[in-house]
Amino acid sequence: MAASDDAGRIDSSLWNVLQLFQGRRFYLMLIGFALMLGFWHLSVEVWRLSRFKEMPGLTEVVREWTSREPSFGISIFTGDYYRDILVSCRRVAISFLVATALGIPFGLLLGWSRKFRGYVFSVFELLRPIPVIAWVPLAILMFNGQETPVIFLVTMSSFFATALNTKLGVESIDQSCIRAARCLGAKPRQVFVHVILPGALPYMFTGLQIGMGCAWFSLVVGEMVAGQFGLGYRINTAYVTVAYPTMVISMLTLGLVGYGSSALIRLLGNALMRWRARELAL
Amino acid sequence: MASKGIGSLIAHRDMNTSASASLVGNPLSMRMHLNPDVVRSIVGVVAFLAIWEIGAHSAQLFASPLPWIGRLPAPEAVMAVWGQLLVQKSYWMDLYLSFLRVSSGFLVALLIGVPYGLLLALNRVAYEVGFPTFEVIRPIPPIAWIPASILFWPTQGLSIGFVIFLGAFFTIVLNVIGGTKSIDRRYFKAATSMGASKLNIFRRVVLPSVLPSIVVGAVVGMGISWEVVIAGELITGGGSASGSGSGIGFFIWNSYVAAGQAAEAKIVVGMISIGIMGYVSSELIRFIGRRVTPWLVVR
Numbered sequence: 001m002a003a004s005d006d007a008g009r010i011d012s013s014l015w016n017v018l019q020l021f022q023g024r025r026f027y028l029m030l031i032g033f034a035l036m037l038g039f040w041h042l043s044v045e046v047w048r049l050s051r052f053k054e055m056p057g058l059t060e061v062v063r064e065w066t067s068r069e070p071s072f073g074i075s076i077f078t079g080d081y082y083r084d085i086l087v088s089c090r091r092v093a094i095s096f097l098v099a100t101a102l103g104i105p106f107g108l109l110l111g112w113s114r115k116f117r118g119y120v121f122s123v124f125e126l127l128r129p130i131p132v133i134a135w136v137p138l139a140i141l142m143f144n145g146q147e148t149p150v151i152f153l154v155t156m157s158s159f160f161a162t163a164l165n166t167k168l169g170v171e172s173i174d175q176s177c178i179r180a181a182r183c184l185g186a187k188p189r190q191v192f193v194h195v196i197l198p199g200a201l202p203y204m205f206t207g208l209q210i211g212m213g214c215a216w217f218s219l220v221v222g223e224m225v226a227g228q229f230g231l232g233y234r235i236n237t238a239y240v241t242v243a244y245p246t247m248v249i250s251m252l253t254l255g256l257v258g259y260g261s262s263a264l265i266r267l268l269g270n271a272l273m274r275w276r277a278r279e280l281a282l
Numbered sequence: 283m284a285s286k287g288i289g290s291l292i293a294h295r296d297m298n299t300s301a302s303a304s305l306v307g308n309p310l311s312m313r314m315h316l317n318p319d320v321v322r323s324i325v326g327v328v329a330f331l332a333i334w335e336i337g338a339h340s341a342q343l344f345a346s347p348l349p350w351i352g353r354l355p356a357p358e359a360v361m362a363v364w365g366q367l368l369v370q371k372s373y374w375m376d377l378y379l380s381f382l383r384v385s386s387g388f389l390v391a392l393l394i395g396v397p398y399g400l401l402l403a404l405n406r407v408a409y410e411v412g413f414p415t416f417e418v419i420r421p422i423p424p425i426a427w428i429p430a431s432i433l434f435w436p437t438q439g440l441s442i443g444f445v446i447f448l449g450a451f452f453t454i455v456l457n458v459i460g461g462t463k464s465i466d467r468r469y470f471k472a473a474t475s476m477g478a479s480k481l482n483i484f485r486r487v488v489l490p491s492v493l494p495s496i497v498v499g500a501v502v503g504m505g506i507s508w509e510v511v512i513a514g515e516l517i518t519g520g521g522s523a524s525g526s527g528s529g530i531g532f533f534i535w536n537s538y539v540a541a542g543q544a545a546e547a548k549i550v551v552g553m554i555s556i557g558i559m560g561y562v563s564s565e566l567i568r569f570i571g572r573r574v575t576p577w578l579v580v581r
Contacts, residue, residue, distance in 0.1 A: 028410035036415045054433040118322025123330045129564075130557035131509040134531075136516060137538035137549050142353045220425040221513045232426065236517070239429030247429055255422035262421070 056244040061252075064245040072243035074234065074250070084250070085257060088223070088230040091147075092215050092261065095154035099211060103159045104204060107166025112196060117167075124163075132157040132218050136225050150222035150230075157218040158211030165207025169200030205269035212265055216258040231257070331357055355546035363547040364554075373533070377555060380515070380530040383439060384507045384563070387446025391503060395451045396496055399458025404488070416455065424449035424506070425513045432518060442514035449510040450503030454496070461495025462488065494578060497571030504567050508560040530556055 037058055043049050045057035056064075064070050068077050075081060109116045110124075132153055139149040173196065181191045223232030231254045238246035336343065337351030338359075347353065367373040402409045402416075427445050435441040465488065473483045515531025530552055537548035572579050 025410050028407060029414045032411040032413075032415045033418075035411070051434060055430070114319075115322065118319045119326040119329075122323035122326050126327065126330075127557075129561040130553050131505075131512050131560065133509050133512040133516065134534060134553045134556045137534055138354075138546070138553065140538070141546060141549075142350050217423045217425060217509070220423045221516070224425070224428075224517050235426055235429055239432070244433070251422050251426045251430070254426050255419070258423065259421040 054244065056248050061245050061248045065249050070246075072238070072241075072246045074238075074243075074246045081249075081253075084229055084231050084234045085253060088219060088232070088254075089257065089261075091150055091154060091223075091227075091230065092212075092219055095151050095219075096158055096212060096215050098151075099155045099158040099162055099215070100208065102155075103162030103207070103211070104166050106159075107163040107204075107207070108170060108196065108200065110163065110167040111170025111200070112192065128160055128164075132160075132214070133221050136221060140226050146226060146228050150219065150227045153218050153222045154215045157214040161211040161214050162204075162207045165203045165210065166200055169203025169207070170196055172203060173199035201269075201273055205265065205273070208265050208269070209262055212262050213258070216254070216261070220254065353546065355544070355550055359544060359547045360550045360554075363544050364551045367548075367551060373555075376528065376530045376533045377559060379528060380511050380556075381559060381563075383442050383514075383529065384446060384504075384511050387443040387511075388450050388500075388504060388507045390443075391447045391450035391454055391507075392500060394447075395454035395499075395503075396458055399455040400462060400488070400492070402455070403459045403462030404484075413459075416452075420452050420456075424452075424510050425517070428514055428517050438518055442511060442518065445514050446507045446510045449506040450500075453503045453506060454499040457495045457499030457502070458492060461492040464495075465491045493575050494571075497567070497575060500567050500571070501564055504564050505560065508556065508563070512556060530559070 041058040044052045044055050045059060064072065065075055067075050070078065073080060074084075110121060111117075135153060135156065136149070139152050143149045143152055177195055177199065178191055181195050186194065219230070220232035220235070223230040224236040227233050231250045234250040235247050235254075238244065238250060334351070334354060334357055337348050338354045338356035340346075340348040340352045398412075402412050424445050427448055428441070431441040431444045432438070435444055469487050469491070470483060473487050478486065511529070512531040512534070515529045516535050534549050534552035537545050537552065
């Protein structure tokens with residue numbers, strides 16, 4: 001039964017892919033990209049508008065990105081490129097894991113226990129309006145070394161998103177579900193495991209996705225100001241050393257890697273919340 | 283869709299705050315005894331300040347300063363520095379200039395983002411041409427645009443303003459699209475069958491339905507704008523004239539670089555000032571939002 005279901009799904013997805021090339025949607029999308037890239041190419045390299053004088057052109061960036069011997073040292077064939085990606089990913093991964101490991105229990109407690117919320121939430125709300133970016137100089141002073149300040153900043157920015165959304169997730173649970181479980185004889189621990197945790201899961205994953213976005217956001221600032229190596233660092237260095245194509249390559253790579261990491265969380269969330277994926281017909 | 287997630291999230295947060303506010307403001311229990319939630323939050327804040335105080339003085343109290351919080355300036359030093367700054371004109375100039383950058387970038391994002399989002403949401407062709415490119419550019423963090431923006435725009439103010447615009451623009455557009463797509467199709471059918479013209483449908487159906495999403499997008503976008511303005515001012519590095527004031531992010535960065543007397547205290551004052559400014563401007567947007575969507579306010 002399950003096997004035939006899977007087969008049906010694969011068939012339909014294949015059909016979807018074929019549809020993509022047949023329908024006008026695909027061509028309209030192509031037109032969109034052609035307009036964007038065409039504007040970039042024409043304004044920089046053909047019309048040479050005065051404001052775009054310093055901008056690297058489309059062909060220049062593509063040539064540099066795919067060149068075996070790039071003139072500014074960064075392309076898909078150089079080790080430095082992959083080291084920057086790895087360093088950035090490693091920082092985000094460490095911070096994100098720490099933020100998740102702290103933020104989810106913290107958020108669950110905030111939503112679950114009124115006492116804990118009373119004691120802690122006011123301080124949490126006092127600190128939250130301060131942008132994480134504003135912590136940069138203080139973080140450099142508080143933590144020695146080059147790595148810790150960046151990791152601290154990234155952790156903090158994704159911690160707030162994760163904790164807050166987990167709290168909202170617990171609060172979004174219908175009180176009658178909790179009461180029903182209690183009536184059927186569930187102990188508080190069982191309510192927590194079987195009602196609160198799965199009930200908060202959708203919001204939790206929204207929080208994780210927002211947290212991942214925040215993590216990349218603050219990573220760039222941390223690397224630009226304090227870090228060494230990494231994509232944000234590369235952007236800033238490329239700007240300072242007038243290696244403008246490298247700057248654009250790093251920006252585009254950041255977008256790609258950031259998108260990939262969000263997609264990963266979305267996939268994990270859909271796997272953990274099959275009941276929801278089915279409801280939304282994903 | 284992600285935008286819907288954010289939208290429902292913020293809406294929920296608002297509902298949540300109003301619920302707790304009504305819980306706190308129960309006059310009967312206030313008269314009899316103090317609300318336990320209020321007592322707890324006071325205890326929490328006092329404990330927080332105590333830890334801060336101990337951390338700041340740990341070098342004198344213990345043999346060596348505590349890790350991490352040992353480098354913090356003492357709360358009373360922060361207050362003293364803040365007191366001095368409050369009467370200085372440059373401090374207010376810093377706040378004013380940052381606010382000016384945030385509000386101009388944010389307003390442009392609103393003016394371009396709302397029509398663009400409506401266009402994408404209402405016109406199929408526009409959506410299919412415009413949305414994929416939008417989604418490709420969106421994952422690049424706005425901060426990563428700062429160097430490119432400095433290259434492109436002639437003045438520092440314009441380049442920071444442009445990055446703020448980018449930060450707020452994506453959120454606003456996503457929320458407008460999400461809001462428009464969630465309108466019940468039956469409203470369109472009902473309006474059409476009663477003879478409404480396209481313009482009429484837009485004015486009477488689309489605009490009022492999208493307004494709450496615009497407000498949500500604006501609140502989130504305002505938060506991002508404050509993050510971005512600080513990042514922009516930190517990264518463009520130091521600013522020109524520090525005497526006349528040039529932005530609160532510059533103020534923090536200059537205090538950090540100068541590293542002189544009470545540098546840490548100045549940094550913390552800057553951070554708190556940004557927090558207050560950000561909070562006030564978000565509340566301002568929420569207030570305006572409640573005024574333009576009175577039907578959502580629960581009496």
